[in-house]
Amino acid sequence: xxxxxxxxxxxxxxxxxLPGLAVSIxxxxxxxxxxxxxxxxxxxxxxxxxxxxxxxxxxxxxxQYTLPGVFTxxxxxxxxxxxxxxxxxxxxYALILFVGLVGALSRRRVMAVLLALYxxxxxIAPYLGDLIHPRLLQTRLLSLPFVFGASCWIWRDYIPLxxxxxxxxxxxxxxxxxxxxxFPMLALSVTYTSLWAGYCKLGxxxxxxxxxxxxxxxxxxxxxxxxxxxxxxxxxxxxxxIALALxxxxxxxxxxxxxxxxxxxxxAREGQRGSLITRRIAPRR
Numbered sequence: 001x002x003x004x005x006x007x008x009x010x011x012x013x014x015x016x017x018l019p020g021l022a023v024s025i026x027x028x029x030x031x032x033x034x035x036x037x038x039x040x041x042x043x044x045x046x047x048x049x050x051x052x053x054x055x056x057x058x059x060x061x062x063x064q065y066t067l068p069g070v071f072t073x074x075x076x077x078x079x080x081x082x083x084x085x086x087x088x089x090x091x092x093y094a095l096i097l098f099v100g101l102v103g104a105l106s107r108r109r110v111m112a113v114l115l116a117l118y119x120x121x122x123x124i125a126p127y128l129g130d131l132i133h134p135r136l137l138q139t140r141l142l143s144l145p146f147v148f149g150a151s152c153w154i155w156r157d158y159i160p161l162x163x164x165x166x167x168x169x170x171x172x173x174x175x176x177x178x179x180x181x182x183f184p185m186l187a188l189s190v191t192y193t194s195l196w197a198g199y200c201k202l203g204x205x206x207x208x209x210x211x212x213x214x215x216x217x218x219x220x221x222x223x224x225x226x227x228x229x230x231x232x233x234x235x236x237x238x239x240x241x242i243a244l245a246l247x248x249x250x251x252x253x254x255x256x257x258x259x260x261x262x263x264x265x266x267x268a269r270e271g272q273r274g275s276l277i278t279r280r281i282a283p284r285r
Contacts, residue, residue: 001105001153006097008272013093015268016216017086018058020261024220024252025057028079029067032224036231037069044068053079060087071227075235081223088139092146111154118147145187152195161196169193216261217253225249 003009029050037044044050047068056064057080065078104110125132125140132140152159169189176185226245230236233244 001100003100004272006101009097009100011268011272012265013090015264016261017090019264020216020256021083021086021220022058023256023260024217024224025054025080028224029054032228033067033070033079036071036228037067038072039069057083060090063087071231074227074230076227076230079224079227082219085142088142089146091139092143095143095147096150105154108154111151115147115151141183144184145191148188148191149195152191161192161199163196166193166196212254212257212262214250214253214257217256218249221252221256222249225252 003012030045033050034041034044039047044067049064049066049068053064053067056062060083063080063084063086065080065084067079070079071077099105099111099114102110104114122140122144125137166189169185169192173182173185173189176182222245225248226241229241229244229248236244
């Protein structure tokens with residue numbers, strides 16, 4: 001809605017996702033991997049799965065979650081896990097790009113029609129059987145809270161954020177948990193509650209992001225470091241695993257934001273601004 005062109009939108013999304021992800025994958029594969037792998041460094045680095053892990057995970061093409069000889073004695077012997085959602089996130093961005101290209105973002109009646117068509121397609125998709133690829137069905141499932149959030153932005157002037165509504169949605173979600181409306185209500189409830197919490201004017205809540213946006217860094221570094229904690233200290237409870245891995249994860253997230261993510265976003269914005277200025281001052285022919 002804020003970008004001046006489709007290219008600017010794509011550049012902004014790419015700058016937000018790819019640089020931080022690429023650096024994390026390289027650190028995991030080329031620094032942590034050789035240190036903890038049961039293979040010697042030469043065998044590990046020359047193993048085809050190591051290069052495949054780097055390429056496929058950075059390009060978000062069929063993510064690979066294991067590395068040769070890494071965490072093989074862990075109860076959950078994978079190095080990556082959460083990044084599986086990124087491909088679906090990109091698909092949701094493509095949906096927004098399409099909506100923007102057809103000029104619907106600023107036309108609420110058109111958006112209402114598109115939203116209705118989406119909800120109809122969302123409802124009937126599971127009944128189409130083998131006609132839809134399983135991964136597309138997964139995208140369909142995960143796209144619902146994204147679409148709810150986008151819709152809240154489109155109709156933001158008409159949606160009050162009040163705690164009684166949060167409680168009401170939670171009660172409704174609990175009431176329909178054994179019905180076909182369970183997941184849609186859960187998605188709607190989580191979406192609305194997240195927006196309500198995000199706009200709360202409470203000082204302690206606002207302090208966290210004043211120094212940086214560490215959410216993405218936590219997302220991409222958490223699982224490798226949780227696996228590393230288990231590799232070092234052995235099997236443990238989830239609570240202890242979180243307690244030990246969180247400080248390391250937060251340190252990596254701070255590094256990622258200040259040295260990778262924010263510079264990449266700044267570079268993308270300056271590039272877009274420079275391109276806009278060039279177009280404005282370029283002589284017409």
